[in-house]
Amino acid sequence: MELSQVSVGFAGAVALRKASVSIAPGARLGIVGESGCGKSMLGLCLMGMVPDAGQVTGSIRLNGQELVRAPERVWRRHRARDVAMIFQEPMAALNPLKRVGDTVMEPLMIHEGLSRSTARARALALFEEVGLPDPAARLRQYPHEISGGQRQRVLIALALACNPGLLVADEPTTALDANVALRIIDLLVRLSESRNMALVFISHDLAAVSRATDQMLVMYGGDIVERGPTAQVLAEPRHPYTQGLLGARPGLENRGRTPDGRRKRLVTIPGTVPPLHDLPQGCRFSGRCGQEFAPCARQRPQPTALGQGQEAACHLLSPLHAGHGTCRGAA
């Protein structure tokens, strides 16, 4: 799947700006950023499911075929065969009045024309594959009768039912307890490897993205501000926003007390993400960034390649402002 220069606009506000992303078979890509930064919007572009009010421009290609203006009918065919998504609201995706087995069997019978008994056998195999305990009994249960972690496994089974080449998982572990979340992440990684299935993993949890993916994007205000190999970006974040996100996560250095007896504080990013229509001109992160300098308020920073596939869009890193870049970016 290949997005190039994809933007999504809503009545004057831009929710996604000129995003170019290419996803190879079997690749695992993480998307992080604060709430409202456009992570889900990017995921919805991959599924052809941007809300009707959104204007999509640019190019979205699947196996070489241009889909950006494709009618819903074409997208629906792809969603049945090639791409699948686990949505942010797990309860909304399951019909409370339907046994979870029937929910998984239905698309198999409709899209692949399987008989009921063959579909049931496939659903059972899927439930086994996603590690649901006692899978045969689960088929007959209703959503409210199983735990949150088990419900998420059912949704993964549903998404896998038609053997997609790409799975978009939007915050699949956010509602779950940490131990359960860990098992779901490991399951997604295992499935992506065993099926050579590409995985787009959207989360605001950096630890989850670190475990689940090998490439990552950092989004702010609809822009991709930094990208690269996950391990590289997390070890050496170069964009001040990425640095801020990493610093905010409680770690060893935040534990205990300072010599004057006060508890150590966490590093924070001041303020909050402004509403879309109110984002600053120039760098979107200006106003919250601690390293702002002259060009930031006026000029939109362009991505600078930083080696090993890492790039970030910040004036500090741009060769045009080289003096700043070396002395302050390194600090």
Place this chain on the structure above:
Amino acid sequence: MSAPLLQLDGVSRRYRMPRTALLRPPPVLTAVDDVSLTLNAGQTLGIVGESGSGKSTLARMIMAFEAPDEGAVRFQGAGLNRLSGADLRLARRRFQMVFQDPFGSLDPRRRVGWSIAEPLRATGAEDSAARVTQALYQVGLRAGDAQKYPHEFSGGQRQRIAIARAIVTRPALLVADEAVSALDVSVQAQILNLLMDLQEEMGLAMIFISHDLAVVACICDRILVMRNGKSIETGDTGALIAAPRHDYTRSLLVASGIET
């Protein structure tokens, strides 16, 4: 020596589950099983454990929303379960709670100033605008924010409002149940710092409940680990993280990214 701020002695809580067969007695679930703990003024205690381990049930008993089936909860030496309704109301000024979902806990049709003053009214304290304004300042909001409605605030700001409401009676104990779990890490860090500021300025004691050990470790002096309703391990934060005695505690360390 004076009595500790909060003391739990062998506290248990059982729930009757739906009957599975007509002639058998309904099964009973022990949500909290024989938990004891002591908390002194100004101290912070973290409670961690996987989902369903009984953390919120324990919090509800500390807040006297529910009575234990066994054992006693004592606040400044007084058994909470034996207080009369009026005395309990008065005592509530001294302990307050912040919940996970700030939207659910704020009335969407009321101005936030009204919601923040609610504990003042509920405990028979004077409902004063000055107290509300001060609470708003303490959580980093402005006096004018009292006139706005919850939907006009971001998730992090709503959590600040919930905290303002919890500190408006100037309590000695704050119980925070998954108070930052739903927030972005950047906002989570702001709220954690705010709680540390308030804790130090007001000398607040705090019970901080979360399934994320990394968060608990940065704000608490001591940690209590719960599993299946039981307290299985408790200790100073540094020691517990450096040398956990249980594999279960170690699995929580891995899950929160402290250990790999």
